[in-house]
Structures are given as C-alpha cells and as structure tokens.
Amino acid sequence: MSTTPAPPDSAVRAFIEDHRSAFLSDLTTWLRIPSVSADPEHADDVRRSAEWLAGSLRSTGFPVAEIWETEGAPAVFAEWPSDEPDAPTVLVYGHHDVQPAAVADGWDSDPFEPVERDGRLYARGAADDKGQVFFHTLGVRAHLAATGRTAPAVHLKLLIEGEEESGSPHFPDLVRERADRLACDAVVVSDTGMWDPETPTVCTGMRGLTDCQIDLYGPDQDVHSGSFGGAVPNPANEAARLAAALHDEDHRVTLPGFYDGVVELTDEERALFAELPFDEKAWLRAAHSHAPLGERGHTTLERVWARPTAEVNGIAGGYQGPGGKTIVPSRAQLKLSFRTVAGQEAEKIQETLRTWVADRLPAGIGHEITFWGTTRPCLTPLGHPALQSLVRAMGRSFGKPVRFTREGGSGPAADLQDVLDVPVLFLGISVPSDGWHAPNEKVELSLLMKGVETSAYLWGDLAEHWNGR
Amino acid sequence: MSTTPAPPDSAVRAFIEDHRSAFLSDLTTWLRIPSVSADPEHADDVRRSAEWLAGSLRSTGFPVAEIWETEGAPAVFAEWPSDEPDAPTVLVYGHHDVQPAAVADGWDSDPFEPVERDGRLYARGAADDKGQVFFHTLGVRAHLAATGRTAPAVHLKLLIEGEEESGSPHFPDLVRERADRLACDAVVVSDTGMWDPETPTVCTGMRGLTDCQIDLYGPDQDVHSGSFGGAVPNPANEAARLAAALHDEDHRVTLPGFYDGVVELTDEERALFAELPFDEKAWLRAAHSHAPLGERGHTTLERVWARPTAEVNGIAGGYQGPGGKTIVPSRAQLKLSFRTVAGQEAEKIQETLRTWVADRLPAGIGHEITFWGTTRPCLTPLGHPALQSLVRAMGRSFGKPVRFTREGGSGPAADLQDVLDVPVLFLGISVPSDGWHAPNEKVELSLLMKGVETSAYLWGDLAEHWNGR
Structure with missing residues (x-):
C-alpha cells in the first residue's frame, strides 16, 4: 500500500491553477452565509446557504441540483450521470451548516467575513465543512477539462445536509425516504481530515x-x-x-x-498504524489527560480507532x-x-x-x-478496489505515500452505509489544527487545493479500476 | 437479664398520681414555646425555652440551674448534689429545642398548642425531647418524697442543650469547655425510645x-x-x-x-435481639425498601445496630x-x-x-x-452495674421484663462519653409511632408517666448497687 504514487496530471494542475482564484472567491461568498443550524434565528441563512450551493452546483454543470426539504433544515442533492452507463455510482456526502461563531468567542476576525492570511483561509465552515464540500466542484471540472469528457467518468451524486452540526436529527429519515434517488455503489464522505499537514491519510472506518x-x-x-x-x-x-x-x-x-x-486488526493494519508519527504526549495534551489507559495489548491508536x-x-x-x-x-x-x-x-x-x-x-x-x-460502525477493508482508487488519487495529488487512519467517533456516514448498503470512503484534507467548532477555524489553502486535485483524479481512477461491485 | 421485676413502690406511684395534673400542665406551658433552633426567627423562643426550663428546675428543687451560653442557642445546666458525698454522679442529657412545625405541614391542630386526645399529648416536642427531659423533674421529686430524702441519692446533673435539632454544632465545644462542671460517673440520655408501647427496652449502644x-x-x-x-x-x-x-x-x-x-455481639446479645418481636415486613416499610440486604451471617437488627x-x-x-x-x-x-x-x-x-x-x-x-x-460509637456492656440499675428501674415501673436494643444512628451522646470518659445509659420512653420530626408528634401519656416512675426508681437503685466505678 505504500508504493510510489503515480505522477500528477499536468492538465489537471493547470486547470486548477487557472481557476483557483475564482474558486476561492466563490467559496468566500458561500462562507459569508452564517448557516448556523443550531440557532433558529439563522434558519433563513441555512436555507440561503442551501440555495446558494444548489445554484453553484448547477453552474458547475450538474444537470440536477435540488433542495430537499426535511422537518428541519434543507439538504442539497445534486446528480451528474456519467456518459458511460455501466460506470459505478458514487455519492459524495458533506454538510452546508456550520457551528455557531461570534467574534466575542475569541476570533481574530469576523467568522463570517473570510480572511486569507499566511496561506490560510479563516472563516467558520472553512474546513468544517464548506471548504471540503466545495473542493469537489472544481475537482469535477478539472476532471472533465483534463480528460476532455462532457460528463464524469462515474455517475456522480452529492448529498449535502443542513443539520450535521445539530446532530443530523432528520438525516436517517431523509436517507431512508430518498433511498431510490441516493442509490450508489460507494459513498465518499468529505467531512474528515488527515493525520497532519505533512501526512496524507485515508480513514478506513469509524466506530x-x-x-x-x-x-x-x-x-x-x-x-x-x-x-x-x-x-x-x-x-x-x-x-x-x-x-x-x-x-x-x-x-x-x-x-x-x-x-x-x-473484525480484528490485521498485522498489516497494526503495522501501518505503528508507522504513523504518533506523539503520545501531544495526543495526551489533546485529550486533556494525564496518562493513557485502555485495553491491554493495544496501542493508544488501536484503542481509539479499532477497539x-x-x-x-x-x-x-x-x-x-x-x-x-x-x-x-x-x-x-x-x-x-x-x-x-x-x-x-x-x-x-x-x-x-x-x-x-x-x-x-x-x-x-x-x-x-x-x-x-x-x-453503526463502518469499515472499508484496505484491499477494497474503491479504497485503493482513493489512495492512488490522493497519493498522486500529494506526491507522497498515503497512510491509513481510522476515526474513533461515530457519524451520519454510517446511516448512508446502512441504508444504501455500500462501502464508505473518507476523502478529507482538514488537519487537527484547523479548529473545528473553535474560534479561528481555518483551512490550509495548499491542502484545500490538494483536495480539489484528489477529487479530480478520483472519478477517473474509480471508473478505470472498479466495476462498482 | 429477664428476671421478674421488683414490685413498684406504692409511695412513688401515689406521689406521681397526685402531681400528674400539675406536671402535665407545666409541660404544656413549656411545649407552647416554639423553640425551633433551625429558624433564626425563633431564637428568642429558644432562649425563652431555656429560661423557662431553668426556672422550672429551680422550682423542682435543683439548687443550681444556669443558662449556659454557646455561640448558638443557650443550653441549661442544673445540679443537685446528693447528701451522700460518696454517691455516684449522674448527668442527664436532653434538649429543649424542637423541629420546625406548622399546621400547613399536615398537623391536625396547632403544633404549639398542646392537645390531649385519647391518652396522648399532641405537640411539637412532646416526645422529642421536652416530654422526656421533663419526666425527670417529677421523677426526682417522687424519688425524694417516697424515700423521705431532702437530696437525691446520687449527685444529679442535667445538661439540656438548645441546638440538637440543628446538628449540635456548638455542643462538643461546650462539653469540652465545661468538662469540669459536667464531670460524672455516667450519662443518662433521655432522647431515645423503646421498641414499642408493649415492650420496654433499654438501648445499650449507638454506632x-x-x-x-x-x-x-x-x-x-x-x-x-x-x-x-x-x-x-x-x-x-x-x-x-x-x-x-x-x-x-x-x-x-x-x-x-x-x-x-x-466488639462482637455475644451469644447472649444475639439471643436477646432475636427475642424481640421483629416484623421484617413492617421494618422494610419503615425503611421504604423492598428487600433486606446486608452482611452475611447477621440478622437485619444485628446489621443496623451492631455491625x-x-x-x-x-x-x-x-x-x-x-x-x-x-x-x-x-x-x-x-x-x-x-x-x-x-x-x-x-x-x-x-x-x-x-x-x-x-x-x-x-x-x-x-x-x-x-x-x-x-x-464515636458507644456501647455499655449488658453486665455494667449502672445499666443493670436502669433495667431494674424500668422493669419495676413497667412491671415487665426489659429487653435490649441498640441504636444504628450516631448522636451527641458520644461527645459526652468521649470527653467525660464515662458510660452512657439510654432512658427513653418514646415509641416509633410518636412521629419525631413529623406532623402530629405526640407522646403516649401512660408511657410518659412510666418515664417519671423509672426516673424515680433509678437514682436510689444506682446509689444502692453502684459505686460509680
């Protein structure tokens, strides 16, 4: 799994470079909408955010981009069928609502007036999750531009919910009711992160x-x-x-x-976890804890990720x-x-x-x-062809071997996995320092563009190496 | 310990009968004073209660009856030396403060306007503890009248505190500071009860x-x-x-x-506990509990009293x-x-x-x-001569064998025991139905008069059978 990545595609890179400025400008516009789902006073903003995104997806080229109502905040669904009927179908999951934020919480600038500083874009939602949803828009365009296609190599669907920061109360019902429209061969969740800015990683499961x-x-x-x-x-x-x-x-x-x-960790997985540059003291600081303690015979990472x-x-x-x-x-x-x-x-x-x-x-x-x-827990085996496509796409984008993590927490991705009965892949480029739910949330622009590039490589790789079974 | 009690003293009984009406009238006057120590608004009443008691003790014949100030409510100390210099010294403990009470709590009549009904005197403090303090006043007079003495057969002291219902916050300090004046050979606590109206009992210890x-x-x-x-x-x-x-x-x-x-229970004590008419279902109701559970090898009474x-x-x-x-x-x-x-x-x-x-x-x-x-816990062995005097006095008064209990709770009696380094005897005639701390508190008048009579017999018996060592 740690073979030398394939070289990047110069056409993809050129397209992304050409459109970077407009892409960031659009993202900034979206980030200005304070789509705080927890606050009823922002209900109109959450709706405005959904409508803005649907419009943007239509501009991107998605022939279908709809507002899906729930009993709470609206979700956005978009669909762009491949011109290859037998291509696999992939559903991208993310969310367009954000955590509450106010300057008084300790922000250095208005959380809903994005600011670019030192290669970072500061705004509520920059990493969680608007930035990570939005990189797919430029990604699919780069994919088309570089390959000369008029439709993606896979049947592409997006479901971007509006209540994730409020515990996704209506999400399971939505998925069940719309299961027909959501039918797919894999879900790509873009609402997670990587190990650190230097270490591209793919998460293979959640507890x-x-x-x-x-x-x-x-x-x-x-x-x-x-x-x-x-x-x-x-x-x-x-x-x-x-x-x-x-x-x-x-x-x-x-x-x-x-x-x-x-499902026990394989020796390969344990070895891969052990290769990660894990600093237990730093981890303990993040855990606000003073000593590790857990199941005998397992490392800290194994305990929180896989036990x-x-x-x-x-x-x-x-x-x-x-x-x-x-x-x-x-x-x-x-x-x-x-x-x-x-x-x-x-x-x-x-x-x-x-x-x-x-x-x-x-x-x-x-x-x-x-x-x-x-x-429910979800786990995609290391050998799964769709996972291997993701790893290749990410490795090509970052120019580095991709490593593997898991997520100890639990999330709505599992509802998609369960109802749709498909594997879940995690494509996220956020890093721990991005400050999710905290003041001065930001996204590293260099990583955001790697997300665009990974997205641009992924659909072609999937269509080439995987039949959706 | 269950020999036939000695017959009652007809002179004692006659004296008590002659003075019963005036005794109850005086007690009623005292009970009208709402000496609620927990309520600062009643601080003057608590003081009035102390002064009333001191006056009453002087009328009874105590040559010394003083108000003892504390940082909280005042206590009353009284002393009546014996005319036999070598007689043992006994300190009676009780309290003159009462729990809060109001008609609105569910009383059938004003808690501070005592009412006699069906052989019971209803008032806050009737049993806890004014009635049980007060029976000693007629008791000592009956003792003198029946024996023709002018001073008690023992050196008699009383310490009646004013903050027991508020947790006796200043009592340990008071006892330590006044240890010289309080010096004695035994403490008689009259702030407890008997097994039931038909079963006179002596408590031999507290946890x-x-x-x-x-x-x-x-x-x-x-x-x-x-x-x-x-x-x-x-x-x-x-x-x-x-x-x-x-x-x-x-x-x-x-x-x-x-x-x-x-100090393990002796076989004799276990046998005596087992002889008590214990109804476990009734006990569980009082415990608001649905099953007994405790240390293996011990009965419920052993568990709460002696373990x-x-x-x-x-x-x-x-x-x-x-x-x-x-x-x-x-x-x-x-x-x-x-x-x-x-x-x-x-x-x-x-x-x-x-x-x-x-x-x-x-x-x-x-x-x-x-x-x-x-x-600290306190325990007076069954064979202690002072305890045997109490048992004889009570048996004579009740005309029945006296049985033994203990108290699972813990109380200020232990402070007296510890500071004064003497055994503690419990002479109480209250019964579980008296409603301590509850609405419609009462004392059974027949038992109250048995308290008077027991007190009348106790001092002579102690002087006769015990040298105070």
Whole structure:
C-alpha cells in the first residue's frame, strides 16, 4: 500500500491553477452565509446557504441540483450521470451548516467575513465543512477539462445536509425516504481530515455507537443511613457495582459475547498504524489527560480507532451538595456508551446488557434501561478496489505515500452505509489544527487545493479500476 | 437479664398520681414555646425555652440551674448534689429545642398548642425531647418524697442543650469547655425510645460515624468519548470501581483491618435481639425498601445496630441531564459514610482509606479525600452495674421484663462519653409511632408517666448497687 504514487496530471494542475482564484472567491461568498443550524434565528441563512450551493452546483454543470426539504433544515442533492452507463455510482456526502461563531468567542476576525492570511483561509465552515464540500466542484471540472469528457467518468451524486452540526436529527429519515434517488455503489464522505499537514491519510472506518441510561430504584425515598444503612440495598452502590463490573483487569469489556465477531486488526493494519508519527504526549495534551489507559495489548491508536469500548458518561445517585449527608439514596443513574467496531451488532449488545444488568442486581433494586440510539460502525477493508482508487488519487495529488487512519467517533456516514448498503470512503484534507467548532477555524489553502486535485483524479481512477461491485 | 421485676413502690406511684395534673400542665406551658433552633426567627423562643426550663428546675428543687451560653442557642445546666458525698454522679442529657412545625405541614391542630386526645399529648416536642427531659423533674421529686430524702441519692446533673435539632454544632465545644462542671460517673440520655408501647427496652449502644468525600480528577475537561474513550482514564469509572470494591460478595467491608478490634455481639446479645418481636415486613416499610440486604451471617437488627458498615451516600460524575452525552467526564465524586461500632478507631479507618484509595487509582487520575467529621460509637456492656440499675428501674415501673436494643444512628451522646470518659445509659420512653420530626408528634401519656416512675426508681437503685466505678 505504500508504493510510489503515480505522477500528477499536468492538465489537471493547470486547470486548477487557472481557476483557483475564482474558486476561492466563490467559496468566500458561500462562507459569508452564517448557516448556523443550531440557532433558529439563522434558519433563513441555512436555507440561503442551501440555495446558494444548489445554484453553484448547477453552474458547475450538474444537470440536477435540488433542495430537499426535511422537518428541519434543507439538504442539497445534486446528480451528474456519467456518459458511460455501466460506470459505478458514487455519492459524495458533506454538510452546508456550520457551528455557531461570534467574534466575542475569541476570533481574530469576523467568522463570517473570510480572511486569507499566511496561506490560510479563516472563516467558520472553512474546513468544517464548506471548504471540503466545495473542493469537489472544481475537482469535477478539472476532471472533465483534463480528460476532455462532457460528463464524469462515474455517475456522480452529492448529498449535502443542513443539520450535521445539530446532530443530523432528520438525516436517517431523509436517507431512508430518498433511498431510490441516493442509490450508489460507494459513498465518499468529505467531512474528515488527515493525520497532519505533512501526512496524507485515508480513514478506513469509524466506530459505531450505542448508548443508554440505566435507572436504579432502591428505597422509595432517601432513608437514614444510621437507621437502615447496611441492611437495605443501596442503588448508588449497585450503580457503582455495575459500572465497575463492565471492565476486567485488562480493561476489556466483560459483557458476555461483547467481542464476538469483532473484525480484528490485521498485522498489516497494526503495522501501518505503528508507522504513523504518533506523539503520545501531544495526543495526551489533546485529550486533556494525564496518562493513557485502555485495553491491554493495544496501542493508544488501536484503542481509539479499532477497539470496541464501554464508557461511563455519567453516574449519579444520592447527595451531591456540599459536606456530607448520611443517607441511603433512593435512586441512582448510569449513562453508558459503547463504541462498536465492524462485526459487532448493537442489538445483541443491548440484549446482553439487559440480561447482564438484571442478573447482577439484588432483590429490592428495581431498574429500567433506556437505549438512546445506535450508530453503526463502518469499515472499508484496505484491499477494497474503491479504497485503493482513493489512495492512488490522493497519493498522486500529494506526491507522497498515503497512510491509513481510522476515526474513533461515530457519524451520519454510517446511516448512508446502512441504508444504501455500500462501502464508505473518507476523502478529507482538514488537519487537527484547523479548529473545528473553535474560534479561528481555518483551512490550509495548499491542502484545500490538494483536495480539489484528489477529487479530480478520483472519478477517473474509480471508473478505470472498479466495476462498482 | 429477664428476671421478674421488683414490685413498684406504692409511695412513688401515689406521689406521681397526685402531681400528674400539675406536671402535665407545666409541660404544656413549656411545649407552647416554639423553640425551633433551625429558624433564626425563633431564637428568642429558644432562649425563652431555656429560661423557662431553668426556672422550672429551680422550682423542682435543683439548687443550681444556669443558662449556659454557646455561640448558638443557650443550653441549661442544673445540679443537685446528693447528701451522700460518696454517691455516684449522674448527668442527664436532653434538649429543649424542637423541629420546625406548622399546621400547613399536615398537623391536625396547632403544633404549639398542646392537645390531649385519647391518652396522648399532641405537640411539637412532646416526645422529642421536652416530654422526656421533663419526666425527670417529677421523677426526682417522687424519688425524694417516697424515700423521705431532702437530696437525691446520687449527685444529679442535667445538661439540656438548645441546638440538637440543628446538628449540635456548638455542643462538643461546650462539653469540652465545661468538662469540669459536667464531670460524672455516667450519662443518662433521655432522647431515645423503646421498641414499642408493649415492650420496654433499654438501648445499650449507638454506632459511630465517620464520613468523607472523595474527589477524582481525570481529563482537565470533559472530552469526546469517540476520540478518546477507551484510551484515557475515566474518573466516573474509577469512582464506581472504588465504591464497588468497598464490599465483598458477603457484603463485608473490604478495607484492610476494618473489623479489627470490633466488639462482637455475644451469644447472649444475639439471643436477646432475636427475642424481640421483629416484623421484617413492617421494618422494610419503615425503611421504604423492598428487600433486606446486608452482611452475611447477621440478622437485619444485628446489621443496623451492631455491625459496622460502609455506605455510598452520593456518587456523581459526568453528564446527568436528559438523554445521552458521549463524553469521558473530567471529574467524579464519591460521598461515603462509615458506621462504626465499639472497638473501631475512626482515625485508623481514615488512614486505611487514604492508602486504599491511592493504591487503587491508575496513573492519570488525581484525587483528594476530605473527611467531614467523626462521631464515636458507644456501647455499655449488658453486665455494667449502672445499666443493670436502669433495667431494674424500668422493669419495676413497667412491671415487665426489659429487653435490649441498640441504636444504628450516631448522636451527641458520644461527645459526652468521649470527653467525660464515662458510660452512657439510654432512658427513653418514646415509641416509633410518636412521629419525631413529623406532623402530629405526640407522646403516649401512660408511657410518659412510666418515664417519671423509672426516673424515680433509678437514682436510689444506682446509689444502692453502684459505686460509680
């Protein structure tokens, strides 16, 4: 996987260079629209952003570019069929809404008045995600210009949602309802990043998520620990016992069958992770943490990228005010989340957890488990031909071997994967210093243009090397 | 210990009967004073209550009856030396302040306008604790009248505090500062109760208490469980692990040496507990609980009265709002209390806990332990001659064998025990239905008069059978 990349295409580079200025000017116009989905006062701006994007996609050449309404903010769908009927179909996913931002949060300039400084474009949404959506517009034009085509080498679709920064509440429904129009052979997610500015990487998977709340009921009211302590069950003790029993001494999750079916890292993947220039001290700073701790036998990167976990997100019970209060509390609560990896079934984990909890609680402790939701994991094997196309396109653009990462978090990409039943590829050029969700968000212009170039190479490579199966 | 009680003294009974009406009239006057120590608006009433009591004790015949100021509410001290210089000295403890009460809380009549109904006197403080303090005034007069003495058979002291319902914040200081005046051979606490109206009982001990808060520090801020979960220590997990590790499978406390030195129940005491008419279902209702649970090998009564325990009073960490939040929390907190029994040293438990916690936490989790305070346990052996006097006096008054209980809670009596280094006896005639701290508090008049009678017998019996050593 680390062969010398093919040389770049001079026609592609020339086209991109010629159009760079207009491209950045258009992106700047889009970034000026404060499409903050979390703020109802910006609902009109989110709609304006969708309409601006649909117009821009039509100008790019997409014969179809529609606003798709949801119960919340509108999404944009665009489609550009290939002139090769048998070509694979690829759906690009991104989002046009942005996080809230205000100068008062610590920005050096107006977050919605983009500024170019030192090769960087500063604006809310520059990296997350407008910049990364927009590089596909110049990318497909460069692809056509350099190859002399009038339609892309693949059937190209785009779905750019408007509520990602608000948790994509209507996205799964949208995908299910529009599954026919969204049908494809692969999804390309452009809402992620690379290892660092010097290290082009392709993310090959995301962990899934299933989370829940466990309510425990002991005495019908708090009771005096002198009169009753030591003789009645205490739900705070029981919550602690459940949480503590979730892991063994090796920090492995103890739920029966939890690891059944887990797609284990291959030796090749572990070796590739190990090749990344990982600075654990820097990682710990980013984690605001003071030591690593996790499943025995795995590195930190393996733990966060490729290992399933159980985490206590919250625990509560009894007295929490100042000083002491000698009670046996009436109730306690646990909030747990499980990160899952390919091969695990959230439904099975939920079912096991129900039995496991019920079996461990003593008489006199009532309980209730509420599952909040499930996001499935996704994983594209290193050997998948579509992934190999992406790696070649990126390597050609960057002129460097491409390395591999995964993403520990969980995202709406999994909904696309699940409903459409296709592999997910991650083409992102953002870097950790881009400041997603933070003041002074920016995108590195040199990397943004590498995104354009990767996009320009990808469609041709895919059509050449992959039949969509 | 269950021999047939001696017959009552007809002279004592006649005196009590003759003075019953005036005694109840005086008690009613005292109960009309709303001496609510928790409410600053009643500070004058608490003082008025103290002054009224001091006057009443002087009328009773106490040559000394003083108001003792504290930084809070005033206490009352009274002293009536015996005419036998070598007689033992006994200090009676009680309190003249009361819990808040208002008709709006659900009282059937004004809580500070005592009402006699069906052989019960309803008023705030009727049982807790004015009624039980006041029975000693008629008791000592009956003792003198029936024996023809002009001074009690023992050196009699009373300390009636004014802040018990507010946690006795200044009581330990008061006892330490006045230790010379309070010097005695035994303390008689009249602020407790009996098993039930049909079962006269003597409490032989109270559990002690030491409680603390453990703060755990993980990441410097909450961090994303997708990006970092499973690879950094989670303080909520660690709080749960500590709490869960406090008990073994037999619900015994696992702190090393926790049970060292514990004064175990004798077979006789266990047999005596077992003889009590204990209704576990009724007890569970009072505990608002749905099943018993505690240290293996012990009954419920043994667990709450005579066994040391560890209890989670509160646990908190991470997200506690509605729904889920996928974080590794930055902090967590445990509030623990330990009930101790005779033979245990709180200081040793605290020291062990410090080491135990530090040893169990992984690198990357900081912690801090704050101990709130310690109340020592107290225990008077069944064979103690002063206890035997109390049992005889009570048996004579009730005409029934006296049984034995203990108290699972912890109280200021232990401060008297500790500073004065003397045994504590519990002479209380309240019953569980008296509604301490609740609306419609009352005292059973028949039991109140048994309190008077027991007090009348106690001083002579003590002087006769005990030399104060």
